[in-house]
Amino acid sequence: MLPHEGKTLLWLAVLVSLGLTEGQITTDYIRVQTPMPWTEAREFCQKHYVDLAVLSTEEQYFTVRTATASSKASFWLGLQRQSLGSSWKWVSGEELGYKQWYNNNYEGRCASLEAMLKKDQKLLPRLCNEPHMALCQGPVSPQSVTVSSVGAHRLNLSWNVSSFMQMTPHGYNLTVCTNTCETLLYSYPGGSALMNIDVSNLTSCTEYSVAIAAFVVRPDSRTGEEIILQDEPTTLQVKTGGCHDWKKLLCFLLKLLKLASLAPPLWVLYHIFKKVADDCLEPDHEISAVLTTEE
Structure with a gap:
């Protein structure tokens, strides 16, 4: 029931058993204050978080725009184009699906978010070797979870792994609660857009609260010590069979x-x-x- 893969998950299992996971961080977007070129900014984000920020939807764009409204900086995003005139793509491989450009005629091939601009449109093409602050992104929990089958003592859960999360090794904390809670650890096997797990040894005809959160283990940017970065969990209610x-x-x-x-x-x-x-x-x-x- 606990498929631990690799030293990372074994180490995490020890932390959970000892109750030493209080230092884990829940994070979405992180501002990096040190100016650096786009390539260096991405390497920094990949080392300490997951990658440069990917704002696939306009809702995510407006969320970040609002969060950075008080800043006077330019932030690198995970958005670039291969050549002038080609389409803009996020580092996840998705194409930019909305238009929020302050100016899209500039010859730059890397995109920044210009927080100091008063207009809603704050995307700006820049030369990739310019030094700017960066906006990094942490792990992303599943947006929705499908319960494909429920038995008397088991249940099967599956969810789509975003293209953003497919690029990096990561795992999931799955917490199952009735009167007490148990946290299970699952690693993403890689190479698949679907995560599928079986949870067994459950009690029949019982309602469970399930929370699934994506996490990564990264060296802290200040101390170098390994920390757990975890996103807010996706929650659902499930009732096992056996009572019909x-x-x-x-x-x-x-x-x-x-x-x-x-x-x-x-x-x-x-x-x-x-x-x-x-x-x-x-x-x-x-x-x-x-x-x-x-x-």
């Missing part, structure tokens, strides 16, 4: 009791109807007598 048979049996017994409770009045009605039917079938002696006399 009891419900069916209970419904059957209730129907039998209902029929049994109707038996006495039905027996009385039967005798009443039988008596009436017998009376109707008896010959009418008065009519027979009249017919005999007239003859």
